[in-house]
Amino acid sequence: MGQTAAGAPGLIPEGMDLPPARKGERALARRRRTAAYGMLAPGGVYLFLGFVVPLIIIVYTSLTSGGLFTSGGQLTFTWEWSNYQKALSEYGPFYVRSIQYAAIATVLCIGLAYPMAYWIAFYGGRWKSTLFMMILVPFFVSFVIRTVQWNFILGTNGLLLGPLKSAGLVPEDFHVLRTPMAVIAGITYNYMPFAALPLYVALERIDRRLVEAAKDLYASKATAFRKVVLPLSVPGIFAAVILTFVPATGDYVNASVLGGTGTTMIGQIIQDFFLVKHQYSIAAALSVILMAGMLVIALIYARALGTEDSTLAAGAAT
Amino acid sequence: MTTDPQNQPGFSPAFARGMTSRRMSRRNMLKLGGASVGALSMSSILAACAGTDSTSGQTGGGTAVDFDPANATDSLNFSNWPLYIDKAKGEYPSLNLFKEETGITVNYEDEINDNASFFGELLPQLQAGQDTGRDIVVITNGEYVAAMIQNGWATELDTSRRPNFDANAASWAKSPFYDPGNKYTMAWQSGLTGVGFNTELVNKTPTKLDDLMSTEYFPSASVGVLKSDAPDLVMINLGIDPKTSQQAEWDEAAAWLAQLRDSDTFYAGYDQGYVDDLNAKNLSGSMAWSGDVLYYKIWAGKPYEFIVPGDGALLWIDNMIIPQHAKNPAGALQMMDFFYQPEIAQMVTEWVLYMSPVPEVQDLIAAHGKDEEGSDPEYAQQLADTASNALLWPDEALLGQVSLGRNLTTDAESEAWHATFDPIWEQ
Numbered sequence: 001m002g003q004t005a006a007g008a009p010g011l012i013p014e015g016m017d018l019p020p021a022r023k024g025e026r027a028l029a030r031r032r033r034t035a036a037y038g039m040l041a042p043g044g045v046y047l048f049l050g051f052v053v054p055l056i057i058i059v060y061t062s063l064t065s066g067g068l069f070t071s072g073g074q075l076t077f078t079w080e081w082s083n084y085q086k087a088l089s090e091y092g093p094f095y096v097r098s099i100q101y102a103a104i105a106t107v108l109c110i111g112l113a114y115p116m117a118y119w120i121a122f123y124g125g126r127w128k129s130t131l132f133m134m135i136l137v138p139f140f141v142s143f144v145i146r147t148v149q150w151n152f153i154l155g156t157n158g159l160l161l162g163p164l165k166s167a168g169l170v171p172e173d174f175h176v177l178r179t180p181m182a183v184i185a186g187i188t189y190n191y192m193p194f195a196a197l198p199l200y201v202a203l204e205r206i207d208r209r210l211v212e213a214a215k216d217l218y219a220s221k222a223t224a225f226r227k228v229v230l231p232l233s234v235p236g237i238f239a240a241v242i243l244t245f246v247p248a249t250g251d252y253v254n255a256s257v258l259g260g261t262g263t264t265m266i267g268q269i270i271q272d273f274f275l276v277k278h279q280y281s282i283a284a285a286l287s288v289i290l291m292a293g294m295l296v297i298a299l300i301y302a303r304a305l306g307t308e309d310s311t312l313a314a315g316a317a318t
Numbered sequence: 319m320t321t322d323p324q325n326q327p328g329f330s331p332a333f334a335r336g337m338t339s340r341r342m343s344r345r346n347m348l349k350l351g352g353a354s355v356g357a358l359s360m361s362s363i364l365a366a367c368a369g370t371d372s373t374s375g376q377t378g379g380g381t382a383v384d385f386d387p388a389n390a391t392d393s394l395n396f397s398n399w400p401l402y403i404d405k406a407k408g409e410y411p412s413l414n415l416f417k418e419e420t421g422i423t424v425n426y427e428d429e430i431n432d433n434a435s436f437f438g439e440l441l442p443q444l445q446a447g448q449d450t451g452r453d454i455v456v457i458t459n460g461e462y463v464a465a466m467i468q469n470g471w472a473t474e475l476d477t478s479r480r481p482n483f484d485a486n487a488a489s490w491a492k493s494p495f496y497d498p499g500n501k502y503t504m505a506w507q508s509g510l511t512g513v514g515f516n517t518e519l520v521n522k523t524p525t526k527l528d529d530l531m532s533t534e535y536f537p538s539a540s541v542g543v544l545k546s547d548a549p550d551l552v553m554i555n556l557g558i559d560p561k562t563s564q565q566a567e568w569d570e571a572a573a574w575l576a577q578l579r580d581s582d583t584f585y586a587g588y589d590q591g592y593v594d595d596l597n598a599k600n601l602s603g604s605m606a607w608s609g610d611v612l613y614y615k616i617w618a619g620k621p622y623e624f625i626v627p628g629d630g631a632l633l634w635i636d637n638m639i640i641p642q643h644a645k646n647p648a649g650a651l652q653m654m655d656f657f658y659q660p661e662i663a664q665m666v667t668e669w670v671l672y673m674s675p676v677p678e679v680q681d682l683i684a685a686h687g688k689d690e691e692g693s694d695p696e697y698a699q700q701l702a703d704t705a706s707n708a709l710l711w712p713d714e715a716l717l718g719q720v721s722l723g724r725n726l727t728t729d730a731e732s733e734a735w736h737a738t739f740d741p742i743w744e745q
Contacts, residue, residue: 067729068461072469073445094744156540156600173538177600178586260586261579262745269744276434277736278441 062284075281083285091269091286095293098266101180101255102248105187106195109244110237112188113196117236118229121203128204135196147186147257154182154258178260186254191247195240202236203229238305246294266290383647385476390649393423396454397436399636400428402507404669412665416656422649430456432590437462440641444471449643453650456506459496459635461726463503466639468727472502473640473647480504480651482658490717491675494635495561496725503637504654505675507666510624510709510720511547512631514606516596517621524603526628527555531581535603541583542592542604547632548575549739550723551605555629560724568738575742587743596622608709609672616671616703624709626719633720668701673710680711 062083064075113135120131138146153159154177164170176182206229214224252267259265266286273283396413403426404412413424430436437457443450444466457463466472483504491505513524515536522535529535530543544551550560552571563571578584585601593610595601597620608631611624640650657663663676664683674680687701708716726732 068465068732069468069727069729072471073441073465151594151598155598158598175539175585175600261584261743264744272740275438278434278438 058284058287060284061280062288064281064284066281068278073278080281083281084289087282087285087289091266094264094266094269095290097264098249099293099297101184101187101265102245102251105184105191105248106241106245108184108188109192109195110199110240113192113199113240114233114237117196117199117203121200121206122208132196132200135193135200139193143190144253144257147190147253150182150186150189150258151177154185177258178263180259180263182258183255183263183265186258187248187251190251190254191244194243194247198239198243199233199236202233202239206232234305238302241301242298246298249294250290383473383476385479385648385651387420387479387648387652390420390422390652391646392421392649393425394454394646394649394653395425395427395452396650396653397427397429397452398454398456398506399430402428402456402636402670404665412657412662415662416653419656420649420652422646422652424653427452433458433460433462437465440471444469444642447642449645450641452641453644453646454638454654455641456636456638459494459503459637459722459725461732463496463637463639464725464727466641467497467502471642473642473644474501475504475640475651477501480655480658482655486658486660486663486676486678488675488677490633490712491635494722496722497637503639504658506636506638506657507670507672508633508635508675509672510608510626510631510633511544511551511605512608512624512626513603514596514611514622514624515603516599516601517623519599519602523623524625524627527552529627530603530605531578531583533582536583537602538582539585540600540602541578541585542595542601543575543578543584543587544592544605544607545587545589545739545743547634547723548587548605549735550721551627551632553724554632554721555627557629560632560721563724565734565738568735572738572742575739579742609670612707612709613671616700616707626709626716630719630721633722635722667710668704671704671710673712677711680705 060077061075063077063080065078065080065083066073066075116135120128124131151158155161156175156177157165158177161170161174161176165172165174176185210228210232211224214228215221219227250267250270252265252271255263255265255268256271270283270286270290273279273286277283403410410424410426413426417423436455440450440452440455457466463472477499483500487505491508493499494503494505497503513527513530515524517523519540520536521533524530524535530541549568549571552574553560553563553567556567556570556574558567558570560567579587586595588595588604592601592604592606593614596604596606597614606624608624611622614620615622615624638654640647644650657666658676660676660678660682663674664679664686667674667679668683668686683701684705687698687705690698690701704710712720724735726735
């Protein structure tokens with residue numbers, strides 16, 4: 001992952017190394033330096049307006065109070081820490097559940113996507129791109145529509161259970177829809193491409209000669225995979241986990257479309273507070289907690305699996 | 319009348335009706351709208367942050383509003399629920415007639431998919447004391463209507479300028495308890511929440527709300543609950559008047575709901591979209607809206623039945639309201655009254671199958687059915703079924719069995735209500 005940044009000719013350092021005589025080159029370096037800022041600016045502004053500003057507003061809102069009837073819905077900033085207290089004491093279990101669902105779905109995503117990405121990367125040959133495109137094809141259909149379709153697949157007498165029931169393989173009153181199973185299945189399905197993408201990139205980049213070398217040194221296929229391929233794909237796994245786990249935790253579409261009573265996730269609670277109850281202060285507090293929690297988990301995870309190590313591992317592959 | 323949908327070549331009324339019941343389309347719309355959640359809530363927050371120093375919106379309504387038809391402007395923005403008005407060839411015949419009569423063009427937007435999020439959309443402008451860009455909105459009775467009236471966000475109507483309403487409105491549409499004298503609201507359509515079921519899937523025909531919990535009536539894991547309507551409906555069936563209910567009664571209803579949730583028959587709680595699960599046979603029965611069930615029964619021939627459970631059903635009213643600082647209040651009031659002419663109300667009812675606030679429509683539809691007998695027997699039969707359905711034309715006996723729901727009018731009440739009922743489903 002890190003090899004482009006380290007290996008590519010840097011924009012600024014290159015200019016600095018030039019002999020002073022070459023003034024034209026120095027002007028060019030200056031231009032390049034401004035160009036760097038110029039290129040960063042649109043993204044920076046975008047990020048500032050689209051992330052930093054809303055973040056500040058959310059944190060601000062989470063410390064306000066007011067109600068629809070008492071103040072016409074106007075919120076006043078009152079350092080209302082009780083919003084956080086309420087959010088945590090009443091909705092703590094939903095964070096736990098969301099993390100559980102997301103964790104299970106993440107493991108499933110990687111378990112399903114890894115062999116697929118591996119096969120495509122190593123044996124896809126000239127069909128590589130086509131095969132990989134096929135993983136991404138579901139993205140051409142709206143997220144919500146895809147999820148709604150699962151209602152038909154998982155229905156009590158739907159595509160999956162209908163035949164099983166007529167064959168007498170499952171009991172007549174067995175159902176999957178509106179259960180945790182359905183929600184986790186939905187999340188897994190919807191987020192698997194996010195896992196497949198980085199895994200494929202990491203696996204595709206592995207130098208085949210290293211695997212050959214391992215075999216030359218009498219490593220079995222399994223050992224070569226375990227000692228060479230798997231460690232080199234760690235950056236991909238790292239990215240896949242982050243890309244799957246973080247959005248899956250906050251997901252509310254799967255739980256509301258496929259879930260029922262007893263599968264409520266924190267995303268639904270937040271959505272409810274924003275859009276149904278119009279209690280923006282609590283909604284904002286819930287969001288801040290979710291965000292902070294995710295950040296902490298991601299940091300711990302990064303420490304454990306280490307981005308730096310991953311980068312080194314990736315670097316070793318080149 | 320030449321506005322019947324089936325006058326269009328290649329246009330099946332059954333298909334059109336399939337797209338017509340307003341409540342069924344709400345679920346997908348809501349889900350699709352989920353993508354815009356962030357944007358919507360953000361704008362509300364921005365407004366909330368910015369709004370503290372502006373006038374707090376207590377300026378709407380009052381006598382300053384000019385309702386003289388002579389001063390109506392020539393266009394009007396009307397926001398309603400999807401497929402909640404007559405429609406033919408992409409136009410709205412009743413609104414065209416209104417234009418012929420008054421010269422006012424109605425810009426009809428079917429943008430309301432559920433009360434909560436639509437209200438959330440209006441909220442920033444309401445709080446800032448600004449025009450919402452809409453002259454008429456349609457909102458179900460409940461805390462949003464209460465908030466609009468209390469906060470001065472609804473324009474007070476000139477009650478002397480609605481002769482058709484005075485002459486033709488049904489008893490239940492006149493002076494509802496949440497708006498005595500209809501000073502702010504006039505009913506658009508109305509309906510009942512009761513029990514709907516698939517006659518082929520139930521074990522035994524249910525007659526009361528308690529039957530929802532019993533496997534004697536419903537197969538296990540096959541009963542749905544409408545989360546927002548359930549508390550009121552349950553209270554009615556516990557012999558409590560929801561309109562005056564307090565915490566102790568709410569607790570009673572919550573206990574009943576928790577019992578249903580934990581019973582063998584329970585399948586899931588719904589905001590809307592239970593009809594999809596009914597059609598997919600995931601549900602054998604559910605708390606249901608009358609219009610949904612009637613549509614499938616009358617127009618799609620499904621084996622569905624809707625009952626008013628033993629101790630009563632919940633009545634709800636979708637209200638036309640003129641938001642504060644609307645640009646054309648005079649035109650808006652004219653239009654609201656226009657729809658209280660029986661012939662105009664008939665055009666709407668033949669399309670939407672909810673309760674019309676104009677009782678005379680029943681006879682008009684029956685007569686229309688007779689007229690069609692020669693040309694289109696199937697359509698004639700459907701019209702006759704519509705005209706004879708007791709649920710669409712509540713008599714005194716039925717009205718005695720239904721009640722409007724609790725009107726939450728303070729923050730404390732709203733909070734206590736949600737604290738009582740939300741945890742049942744938030745599990």
